[in-house]
Structure formats: C-alpha cells, structure tokens
Amino acid sequence: MKWYTILSMVLILTVSVNFFRNRAFSDDKYPKPPKVNQTEEYFGVSVADPYRWMEEKSADLEKWISEENQITSAYFQSIPFRDKLRQKITDTINYPKYSLPWTKKGRLFYFKNNGLQNQSVLYVVDQPDAKPRLLLDPNTLSEDGTVSLSHAVVSADGKFMAYTLAKSGSDWNEIRVLTVEDGKSTDDLVEWVKFSAIAWHGEGFYYSRYDAPPKEEILTAKNEFQKVYFHKLGTKQSEDVLIHEDREHPLRTVQAVTDRDENYLFISQGESTYGNSLKFRDLSQPDRPFRNILTTFDSEQDLVAVMDGKFYLLTDRDASNKRLVAVSPENPEPPHWADVIPESDSLLQSVQCIGGKFVATYLKDAASLAFVYDLSGKRIREIALPTLGVCGFSGEKEEPVFFQSFTSFTYPTVIYRCDIETGVSVEFFPAALRIPQEDYVTERVWYTNSGGKKVPIFLTYKKGLQKEGNHPTLLYGYGGFNISMTPTFNAVRLPFLENGGIFAVAVLRGGGEYGETWHKSGTKLQKRNVFDDFICAAEFLIAEKYTSPQKLAIQGGSNGGLLVGAAVTQRPDLFKAAVAAVGVLDMLRYHKFTIGWAWALDYGTSEDSKEMFEYLLGYSPLHNVKSGVDYPAVLVTTSDHDDRVVPAHSFKFTAELQEKSTSPNPAYIRIETKAGHGAGKPISKVIDESADVWAFLMDQLGMTVQ
Numbered sequence: 001m002k003w004y005t006i007l008s009m010v011l012i013l014t015v016s017v018n019f020f021r022n023r024a025f026s027d028d029k030y031p032k033p034p035k036v037n038q039t040e041e042y043f044g045v046s047v048a049d050p051y052r053w054m055e056e057k058s059a060d061l062e063k064w065i066s067e068e069n070q071i072t073s074a075y076f077q078s079i080p081f082r083d084k085l086r087q088k089i090t091d092t093i094n095y096p097k098y099s100l101p102w103t104k105k106g107r108l109f110y111f112k113n114n115g116l117q118n119q120s121v122l123y124v125v126d127q128p129d130a131k132p133r134l135l136l137d138p139n140t141l142s143e144d145g146t147v148s149l150s151h152a153v154v155s156a157d158g159k160f161m162a163y164t165l166a167k168s169g170s171d172w173n174e175i176r177v178l179t180v181e182d183g184k185s186t187d188d189l190v191e192w193v194k195f196s197a198i199a200w201h202g203e204g205f206y207y208s209r210y211d212a213p214p215k216e217e218i219l220t221a222k223n224e225f226q227k228v229y230f231h232k233l234g235t236k237q238s239e240d241v242l243i244h245e246d247r248e249h250p251l252r253t254v255q256a257v258t259d260r261d262e263n264y265l266f267i268s269q270g271e272s273t274y275g276n277s278l279k280f281r282d283l284s285q286p287d288r289p290f291r292n293i294l295t296t297f298d299s300e301q302d303l304v305a306v307m308d309g310k311f312y313l314l315t316d317r318d319a320s321n322k323r324l325v326a327v328s329p330e331n332p333e334p335p336h337w338a339d340v341i342p343e344s345d346s347l348l349q350s351v352q353c354i355g356g357k358f359v360a361t362y363l364k365d366a367a368s369l370a371f372v373y374d375l376s377g378k379r380i381r382e383i384a385l386p387t388l389g390v391c392g393f394s395g396e397k398e399e400p401v402f403f404q405s406f407t408s409f410t411y412p413t414v415i416y417r418c419d420i421e422t423g424v425s426v427e428f429f430p431a432a433l434r435i436p437q438e439d440y441v442t443e444r445v446w447y448t449n450s451g452g453k454k455v456p457i458f459l460t461y462k463k464g465l466q467k468e469g470n471h472p473t474l475l476y477g478y479g480g481f482n483i484s485m486t487p488t489f490n491a492v493r494l495p496f497l498e499n500g501g502i503f504a505v506a507v508l509r510g511g512g513e514y515g516e517t518w519h520k521s522g523t524k525l526q527k528r529n530v531f532d533d534f535i536c537a538a539e540f541l542i543a544e545k546y547t548s549p550q551k552l553a554i555q556g557g558s559n560g561g562l563l564v565g566a567a568v569t570q571r572p573d574l575f576k577a578a579v580a581a582v583g584v585l586d587m588l589r590y591h592k593f594t595i596g597w598a599w600a601l602d603y604g605t606s607e608d609s610k611e612m613f614e615y616l617l618g619y620s621p622l623h624n625v626k627s628g629v630d631y632p633a634v635l636v637t638t639s640d641h642d643d644r645v646v647p648a649h650s651f652k653f654t655a656e657l658q659e660k661s662t663s664p665n666p667a668y669i670r671i672e673t674k675a676g677h678g679a680g681k682p683i684s685k686v687i688d689e690s691a692d693v694w695a696f697l698m699d700q701l702g703m704t705v706q
Helices: 003-009 017-022 059-078 082-093 491-498 515-520 528-543 559-570 596-603 610-619 648-660 683-700
Strands: 039-042 045-048 102-104 107-113 121-125 133-136 147-154 160-167 173-179 185-193 204-209 227-232 241-244 253-258 264-270 277-282 291-294 301-307 310-315 323-327 338-341 347-354 357-364 367-373 379-382 390-395 401-408 411-419 425-429 440-448 454-462 473-476 502-506 552-557 577-581 633-639 667-672
Touching (some): 039 610, 059 648, 059 667, 059 683, 107 147, 160 185, 227 253, 241 253, 241 264, 264 301, 301 347, 323 347, 357 390, 440 528, 454 491, 491 502, 491 683, 528 552, 528 559, 528 610, 552 559, 552 683, 559 648, 577 683, 633 648, 633 683, 648 667, 667 683
Parallel strands (some): 552 577, 633 667
Antiparallel strands (some): 160 173, 173 185, 204 227, 301 310, 347 357, 357 367, 390 401, 411 425, 454 502
16 A cells, blocks of 8 residues: 555544643654664764655555654644634635736737636637637646646747646646647647756747656656757657757756747756756757857856847846846857846846836845836836735737736735836736735834844734734745745735734845845855844844744745754744744755755755765754754644655654654644645645644644634
C-alpha cells in the first residue's frame, strides 16, 4: 500500500477530544518513530541524522504518518469554532475571481473562477461584442480537482494554444495542445516537463525537459541535464528535435524564448535561482550558430521586446535596481548596450511594450508605482493607483488597449481596461467581493532591522485599534530568492482581521524589494541577517505595543518555512505560535533532492567549505532543536506530492521537536494528500487547509470566531 493512501483512510479517531485539548504535550504523548545510528561526516565533524530513514517510503513511515495525522486531526476537531471558521472562509472565498486578461489576434483570453470551483476555467472572447466562450475547464480532468492548468500560451497566428497540466501539485508537467477555433484537443503530448517556458515558432514550439526519472524516484530524484527541444505539431515526442543541451554542466537550467513575432529564438541558461547567460539565433537562418549576448551568470536579463531591429532587455547588470537597455544584434555584448530607462532609486520591477510605448512598474518601498514611457525612454505620465498596493499589466506592442490589475491587503483584485494614448481606464472586471475600506487600516510603518536600516513592515487591522500591547498578531515573512513581499489580498485572512487580529508582513533582507544588493545581503554567509531582521520586526511589534510574546504568532512557507524554523529555534521566548509550511528545514541535505541544488546561490551547501558547513549547521532548524526548551506551539504543514521541498524536511523536524521539546505547547504536523508545494491546489483543499491553519493560530492566540 502506498504511504499516502493511508492518510486518506484515517477517518476514525480513537482518543477523546477533551484529552487532546487539555493535556500537556510532553514527548511521551507523541508517536515514537524509530531512530537509527546514522551519521554523516562533514570536514571532520560527525553529525547525527537519526531520522534519515524518513527520506524514503517505508512501513515505519506509513505508520508514523498515520499516527501523526490522528493526533493532529483530533486537535483540529476539538477547537470549538473550527467548523464555524471553515464556513466563514468558504463563504468569504465564494465570489467570482478573474485573472489579468491577454489578447492574441483579436481574441481576448482570461481565467475565471465562479467562487468555489477547484480550478479556474479558461475563457475566450472571439470578438469585442461576442459572449465569452469556455475554452478549457481543468475541473473536468479529474474528479477531485487535483489536475491543474499551470501555463497557457497561444501561438502568434492565434490558431493553437499549448498548455501545461500538473497532477496533484507536482512540479512535473505535461504539455498538450488545442485548436482555439473550436477548443478541440490535438493528439500532441509532451511529458517530463519541469520549470519550462513554451515558445511558439510556426506550427510548433520550444520547451525544456528532463530525462524521465526512475519510477520509484519521480518525486525525489535530483533533476539534472535539462534540455531544450522543438516539438512540431502532429508528431510524437520521440521525434522532437534537440536544440540545446550542456553535457558538461548537469546542474544548469535552460529556457527557450521567442519574441512576439517569432523572428528570434533566445536561449537563457542559469546555474541557480538568480543570474542567466543569454544567446540568440535569427530563426530565418536556422542553420547558423547561436550568438552570445552574455556568457556569465552574475546578472539577470529578461527579454522585453524586439522592435526596429533592436532587442530590449530588462537587466540588473551594473544596476542593482535594474534598467532597460537596447541591444543591437550586430554588437550584442554588454559594452554596447544603451540605456533606454536608466537605473533609479526604486526597483524597476517590470517593463512591457504596449501600443508603441513602454509601461514600467517600479517597486518603491515594497509597493507599486507605474509609468508610461515613449520608446526613447522619456517619461510621459504616471499611472494612478487606487491606494497602497501592487499592479500588473498585459497588452500587445501594436495595440493601444491594455489591461491592468490592482490589489492590496483589503482590496480584492480589480481589472481595468486602459488606453495607452489617452490614459483613460475603466473597470473591466470589478472586484465582486466588496470590503468596506473605511472599516480597515493598512499602514506602512518602519522598523529598524538588525543592520540598522529603517525598512517597511505592513500592518492591516480593524479601524479603531488601540496600542495596548495585547492584540493577537500574525507576523509573516519570506526573505529570500529575490522575491518581494508586497500588499496582496487573500480572502482567508478576513475572519482573523474581523475578530481583532493584526496581520503584519515584514520586508527582510534576502528579498527583492530593494534590488540585487538587498537580495545578496541575505544569502550564504549573510543568511542570518534574514532571521535577525525577522526577530527585529517581532520585537518592534512588541515594543510599539501592538502585541506581546503571548499574542504573537509567525508564519512562512518554503524559504519562509526555513525562516519560521530558524526563528523558533533561535528565539522560542518571542512567540506564542508558529506555522512552518513546506519548509526547507534540513540545511545540510536540502541540495540532494529534486531541484534543491538550484538554491545554493542563496544558501550555499554543506559541501562547499568548512566555513559554509559550520554556518549552515549553526542555523539549520533541524539541527538546532534543543532538549529541555519550551518551544512555542508549532504547526508544520507539508504535502505528499511536494517534489520541490520534499516532505522529509518537515517529517524530520517534527520528530525532533516532539522528542525534545518540554513545552506545554503542542507540536503538530499536517500532511496533505494529492498536493504539492502549493501551486494548482484545488479550492476544496485550500479551504480545508486554511480552516485548520487559522483555527490553530486563533486558538493558540486565545481568539474565537464571532
């Protein structure tokens, strides 16, 4: 029996509800997983790994997972307001939601979710006055909604759409094709695709794939030797043409991109999650070799457009806050690049060519600003935004009409239809969920991080809050991989806010809010800056009398799960509760699974040097759980199909915490079935998980649901 099957069968609890709510959670109340005499030597230092066996499927692991889920489920069911909270979350999330539309050859495409559909549905409008037509409904592809549509790209002629499907949240995708005119699927099927773009050229497309892994290691095997192929419509995958491979560098990723007119093919290679080389080929001369634009990996370059014989690239080369440059195909090397939009004191987050102009989005202190420029780089006007928040744009380089999205913490996403010439905008898809803005406050305040710099922390709460030092507060953070924490809306937070909670999001080093210099200041041998900043943010909330250690919880996912694990093990006195979701928690072995090796630019690895090993060991959450410590209440969440951060991280950390903690606070693990790292999770599972996580947080913070 597969280990994840057991999880879905655990329906009967064999212990009483009251026992689980009232007892002290000492180590003799948890399952007793086997411990093995497993050690690993790093630069002459022997490190114990007694739960190494949890990295592979086994009967012992099945048994442990089953027992853990019984304990966790019993706790959730014992919370008096959990069912009411679940219903509130269901009611709140049940409103129509739209994606940012895009156009191709006179047709309009967009995703819509009626409210509680497991997966959003793709619609097409064939002409301006036509009714929307359902093009693809992923809800019909599985009974439980666990097949998701993750990527959809329409060919330049508008005839075909290639799309990727993911099953049970796995990063593995398959590419299929349909004809836009009638929505019928072709026989095309491309498998073993992961982290791939789809780049159309004529009646075919370029894509990236790995070789098929061993069947028993599909979710854990190290991903190596990614290649680019060209698939011609109507042919089998076995006939696809190999375009690019690198046999000397197995850990490089590779992406293929074509410009909108499909005149050029660009190949981008990366060695980690930051930085890329770039080369190109004129597709009218397919037999000629690629020509290099950049061969190093110490900066990032993204194609914006090809116009008037020039390539326009958004780059942070010699510009930490990024700039837009024009590149000549005849002299494409960096010394010949010409600034179009120079670097400024704000991060140039994105640039798009729309209607013969550039629409540029900046990030200023972690919130959006947007401007229109002409093709020479002269600023024409600012695009007004409703309030503090974030925006996005889509449009075609020759079409004056474009679309804009906007969202903030209490501002559900609204879509505008805009005119690039006049600047006039009208609501195209209004927000169906109306939040009375006068009832809530979102403020950007400033805390001093561990480096002495004033940086933002966003606070959202009900109007009228008094600083009494006792408000239940959830502090959220990430701090890594050049990813920015910005004001975004999530309906599942509303019950927490309605019942008096403060939701706080801290800007931390390692993120992307202030450009690449800011990112690098929270990586490798400076990674602890991220954790120290997070702790400073928590101390700020306490010092400013928003909350207290007994009313403060923390939350983060993936790299943010590492953040939470490090904060809990370094400052257990500072928090009442913590949620670590799909976290990177074993810093000595993370790089040995799936795509983990690509995170080395942020983390370094235990094999790099003695100094790097000792640094990682010094903060690795798994290796810093100490016996006899009163840890806060901890909820670890993971999923059985997570092939990005494998669930063994969460398994091993939970086992250590349950064994060693002497706290009366519980340590639980919630293991989702038929789900992955988070992308494509069906709404039904989102509701279930949200109800459990928020019930845990509100229960531990002494809250209830009115």
